[in-house]
Structure formats: C-alpha cells, structure tokens
Amino acid sequence: MSERKPFKLGSVVELKYGKDHKHIPDGTIPIYGSGGLMRFGNRVLYDEESILIPRKGTLNNIMYKREPFWTVDTMFYTKINTRLVFPKYLYYHLTTIDYNNLNVGSAVPSLTVQVLNDIDIILPPIDEQTAIAEVLSSIDDKINLLYSNTKSLETMAEVIFRQWFVEDAENLSNKQLTMSDIIDSVSLTYKFNSETAVFLNTSDIYKGEVLVHSLRDASTLPGQAKKSIAKGDILFSEIRPANGRWAYIDFDSANYVVSTKLMVLRLKGEIDSSFVYFYLTHPKTVEYLQMLAESRSGTFPQITYDQIKGLKVNIPSDQILTETIEWCKSAITKICFNYRQLRKLEKLKAVLLPKLLSGELKINEFAEV
Structure with missing residues (x-):
C-alpha cells in the first residue's frame, strides 16, 4: 500500500x-x-x-x-x-x-x-497522484468533447434557421406556416397506475435536457403534477422563456408526469417535432417570446400557447424544408445521445473521485476508463 x-x-x-x-x-x-x-x-x-x-x-x-x-x-x-x-x-x-x-x-x-x-x-506519492489525475482527466476530456459536439450542433441549428426560416427567409419565401398548423398544446391527465412516478417541474428541464429521472412516491407529488407526456413531445415553460426551461422528449415517458406550468407541445402535422424544437428554441424566437412575456401584466413574465401557435414559419422551398427536417432529426438524435452519455460520465466521475483520492480504490487495480 x-x-x-x-x-x-x-x-x-x-x-x-x-x-x-x-x-x-x-x-x-x-x-x-x-x-x-x-x-x-x-x-x-x-x-x-x-x-x-x-x-x-x-x-x-x-x-x-x-x-x-x-x-x-x-x-x-x-x-x-x-x-x-x-x-x-x-x-x-x-x-x-x-x-x-x-x-x-x-x-x-x-x-x-x-x-x-x-x-x-x-x-500519495507523486507517481500515484499523476496516475489518478490522468484517469480523471480522461473522463473530463470525454465530457468536454461531448459538450463541444453538442454546442456545435446547436450553433449549426441557429445558423440554418436564421438563414432559411427566421430572418433572411422573409426575403426568400412566399409561403408561411403557423405553429398552429404544426403542433397542438395537449393537456392529457396523467393516470397514476402505480405508486411511483417521475415528476418534472419547470426547474427539472433546461435547454433541451431532462435533468430528473428519479421515481418519487406519487402520494407526495404537488397538485400541479397532472400532465402526461409522450416520446417526441416538446416541453416549454410558460414562465420566462429566456430562462431556457425547455426539453425534447426522446424516450419512453409513460411513467413521467409534468407540471401544469409546462406546455406539452405535440406534433399534429407531417413536419417533424425536431424541426419545431429548433425553431422554438432559436435565439430570435426566444427573444420574441420573452418580449411577449414581459409585456403581460401579472406576477411573472409569462406566455401562453395562443402566443406560440401564432408564430409564423417562413418556408423558402419544399426542398429546403425537407432537407432541414432530415438534418433536424439527425441532430436531435445526436444531441440527446450526448446528454445521456454526459450524465453517465458525470456519475462515473462523481463515484471515482472520492474513492481514488481517499485510496479506497487503488489506481493499479483500476481498469482504463
């Protein structure tokens, strides 16, 4: 030792x-x-x-x-x-x-x-310190690479949507769709068929990611735990759009119940929900929604589905729309995969860090991450 x-x-x-x-x-x-x-x-x-x-x-x-x-x-x-x-x-x-x-x-x-x-x-001796730092650094390198890849995809989405569907599109398009043509706000009551459920409030989602996946005793959930969700839904907070409280549901969510303060936006047309997600979370869209929220009298800056459904999407051409939808499908799949890998690596690091530092886990017994 x-x-x-x-x-x-x-x-x-x-x-x-x-x-x-x-x-x-x-x-x-x-x-x-x-x-x-x-x-x-x-x-x-x-x-x-x-x-x-x-x-x-x-x-x-x-x-x-x-x-x-x-x-x-x-x-x-x-x-x-x-x-x-x-x-x-x-x-x-x-x-x-x-x-x-x-x-x-x-x-x-x-x-x-x-x-x-x-x-x-x-x-510990300096050579052991070095080996421990190398193991933890290798995890950090993987985490940083995933964050970088995710950021690159999000930046690409911003550029694509700014060019074709948000700003410049007005000069290139004779065709428009409104959000009401594409999505509905659904409010289907969650059926508590078991004693536990995963509850998502506005603070439990952030810029695409669902942060909470742990089951809770259904009897302890707050009164606003009412809405059911499904794979492909977009969750979007009614309060302060600029705070980034939105998420894309890419998993089986049968045992998830969400707050009444979250809009559940569900596809009703042929345009994929990933396209809608990138459009709604584009900085220009969020800026506009925040302006609407702040113009509303009330305790909090807040929006409603009526304001979202009136948003207009400029369509430069059917071909560009089709190509963009395919890109969005691929991008959202990669982003959601990256988020899952990030959480796994962060959990692994949280377990290894104290054990390696304390000597509970010996570095010479540790397999390469």
Whole structure:
C-alpha cells in the first residue's frame, strides 16, 4: 500500500493575489474573476500551471489553468510546488471541498489566505497522484468533447434557421406556416397506475435536457403534477422563456408526469417535432417570446400557447424544408445521445473521485476508463 501523507495547503502552494485589469488593453490572454472568464487582455500575470481559487464571490468556482492568464482581485492564483504535488491532482482534490463552509465574509462571500493555507490535504506519492489525475482527466476530456459536439450542433441549428426560416427567409419565401398548423398544446391527465412516478417541474428541464429521472412516491407529488407526456413531445415553460426551461422528449415517458406550468407541445402535422424544437428554441424566437412575456401584466413574465401557435414559419422551398427536417432529426438524435452519455460520465466521475483520492480504490487495480 502506498504511503499517503498529510499536508497543509499552504505547504504545497503559494497563494497570490490577482490584480486590477481595467488598464489592460484588449488582447488574447484570458482574464478571470471568481465568476469565470471576464474578457481577454494583452498582459500576462502568470504563465505556469496554476489553480485559481476565488477570494470573493462564487467561492466554489475552482479552476485549473495551463495557459498564460491574468486574474483580478476577486481570484487567487497559485504557485505550485511540483516536487510535492502534481497540479492536476491537487485541482481534483480541491474541487471536493465546499468553500462556503470556510466563508469569512458577511455581505460578500469571502476567503482569506490564512483560511486557505490551513486546509488539510492528503497526498500519495507523486507517481500515484499523476496516475489518478490522468484517469480523471480522461473522463473530463470525454465530457468536454461531448459538450463541444453538442454546442456545435446547436450553433449549426441557429445558423440554418436564421438563414432559411427566421430572418433572411422573409426575403426568400412566399409561403408561411403557423405553429398552429404544426403542433397542438395537449393537456392529457396523467393516470397514476402505480405508486411511483417521475415528476418534472419547470426547474427539472433546461435547454433541451431532462435533468430528473428519479421515481418519487406519487402520494407526495404537488397538485400541479397532472400532465402526461409522450416520446417526441416538446416541453416549454410558460414562465420566462429566456430562462431556457425547455426539453425534447426522446424516450419512453409513460411513467413521467409534468407540471401544469409546462406546455406539452405535440406534433399534429407531417413536419417533424425536431424541426419545431429548433425553431422554438432559436435565439430570435426566444427573444420574441420573452418580449411577449414581459409585456403581460401579472406576477411573472409569462406566455401562453395562443402566443406560440401564432408564430409564423417562413418556408423558402419544399426542398429546403425537407432537407432541414432530415438534418433536424439527425441532430436531435445526436444531441440527446450526448446528454445521456454526459450524465453517465458525470456519475462515473462523481463515484471515482472520492474513492481514488481517499485510496479506497487503488489506481493499479483500476481498469482504463
């Protein structure tokens, strides 16, 4: 068994303060604050491997950086003693800490050098640290690739729909369809045939993905758990469209019940629901729906199906429509697959991370991910 030794964080890193960035001209060097990337400048504060730790603000937003960077005064950067610790291993170790529990601020969450230096860490030999970091990094690489692929597909959809069906299409098309020609808002009551069901509220979906799949005791569900859904449906929140609370259902959803605050949009024509999904979630469409929501008097900015069904889709030609529908089918299949793979990898990482760091799972017994 490898020997694992206790250290204080202050014995393996030197915490350094960030500096003001306002005087720095624009450039290509990333400038980070506790909230993340702020802008790009032409000055470098540090150009070696480093872990960035928030000093004020979003305390758990730990970052690992290998490229030259600048940090502002809300973010510490670190000079790492690489004789004692492998930087990426230390990064993973530090992500397991809830820094809100170390908060010394009142109005603004804050961390100090003294508090951070006193953090206890356990380090195995450097070669074992390296091997553990490589395993976790391989999972992160797969996760990042899936996110990148998904983002590329979504960006392609934005370009395609802007060119052919949203903005420029008005100058190219003599034909229009309205959403009422294509979809209905359905409100079929869910039949509780078992003691459990998956309940989806507005917060349980986000920009295409269903975030919750766990069964709950049906007797504990809120009163708004009423609507049934089916494969191919689009869920779209009535409240604040700009918040991105929408999802495409690409799975058997017989045991799912959704909130009355979610519109269930179901295809009624020949145009595929994936086409409708990309049209409704296009930034220009969302911007328009948000404007309608904010113009409504009430507690929350809210839309209704009557406003969605009146949306007009410009059709430049039947051929372009057919080709786009085929692309949409393929794209939504890939996006939904990516989301499922992402969740599996994130769950795998969540299981492996504490076990590898604690030594419960030995790296030499671990098969390649």
